[in-house]
Amino acid sequence: MKMRIRAWPFVLVFLVAAGEVGAQFTAAEAAERPLWEEFLKTAEIVKWEEVGEGVTKPIRLTLRKDGLEARGLWKNPSGKRSGFLEGWQYEIAAYEIDKLLGLGMIPPTVEREFQGRRGSLQFWVSVKHSLLKVMEERIPVPETAWDGINRMKYIIRAFDSLIANEDRTQQNLLYTEDWRTIAIDHSRSFRSSRRHFKRLMNGRNGIKSGDDGRPFLFRLLPRAMVEAIRGLDRAKLDQAVGPFLTETEIQAVLARRRLLLDEIALMIKEQGEDRVLY
Numbered sequence: 140m141k142m143r144i145r146a147w148p149f150v151l152v153f154l155v156a157a158g159e160v161g162a163q164f165t166a167a168e169a170a171e172r173p174l175w176e177e178f179l180k181t182a183e184i185v186k187w188e189e190v191g192e193g194v195t196k197p198i199r200l201t202l203r204k205d206g207l208e209a210r211g212l213w214k215n216p217s218g219k220r221s222g223f224l225e226g227w228q229y230e231i232a233a234y235e236i237d238k239l240l241g242l243g244m245i246p247p248t249v250e251r252e253f254q255g256r257r258g259s260l261q262f263w264v265s266v267k268h269s270l271l272k273v274m275e276e277r278i279p280v281p282e283t284a285w286d287g288i289n290r291m292k293y294i295i296r297a298f299d300s301l302i303a304n305e306d307r308t309q310q311n312l313l314y315t316e317d318w319r320t321i322a323i324d325h326s327r328s329f330r331s332s333r334r335h336f337k338r339l340m341n342g343r344n345g346i347k348s349g350d351d352g353r354p355f356l357f358r359l360l361p362r363a364m365v366e367a368i369r370g371l372d373r374a375k376l377d378q379a380v381g382p383f384l385t386e387t388e389i390q391a392v393l394a395r396r397r398l399l400l401d402e403i404a405l406m407i408k409e410q411g412e413d414r415v416l417y
Contacts, residue, residue, distance in 0.1 A: 215258030
């Protein structure tokens with residue numbers, strides 16, 4: 140029997156109507172997500188190969204179940220590497236929080252054992268370019284895609300601030316052929332040192348800044364995302380990421396949630412809600 144090889148489109152729908160742009164799964168794709176999670180956890184591994192990219196040495200697995208074949212990226216970094224704390228469990232936690240916030244920009248990611256080792260397995264998404272490739276090769280971006288890309292930039296800055304992702308690069312922001320944004324590589328997230336309780340990664344007082352010293356701001360955000368952040372409490376975090384984060388790491392997420400909401404509130408006070416939220 141010929142196997143069906145399927146690359147889930149992982150479609151982020153840019154809704155353009157009355158000047159509004161959002162990023163989310165369609166209802167059909169959101170409904171499929173649990174099915175792909177189960178596939179990643181239980182499908183037979185029929186082939187594997189080293190990808191050869193990244194300091195975490197990921198491995199691409201080919202999976203097969205019930206006549207369906209697909210691929211996933213398996214990683215198991217742990218401990219200090221190149222001066223950074225790495226953790227495969229942070230890949231799963233980032234995906235689960237992406238779901239809690241309704242963002243739909245991280246591929247399905249689960250825990251999966253491979254060759255006797257625990258690690259994260261993320262659905263392999265077909266993409267066209269990385270942001271790095273777009274910048275280095277000066278690939279033209281269609282005018283119709285710019286608004287969506289810019290809004291996703293601010294969404295990702297706010298998300299990275301919440302999860303304390305200290306490794307957002309041009310290489311781990313990806314674009315599909317129709318210029319939808321996919322965010323990968325979150326094994327250096329969920330920092331919990333003292334400063335990560337008191338400062339966000341981005342924003343006015345952000346830990347990160349550009350070469351010119353200016354902070355990376357999140358100027359414009361979806362109302363639905365902000366409401367989801369407001370509703371993010373300990374119970375929801377325990378249920379979603381309790382198996383993957385420590386007590387201190389969860390407390391740090393909640394502390395950054397408050398900082399993020401405070402900064403958004405200040406932006407609204409200064410500029411007006413309609414200039415900050417859409």
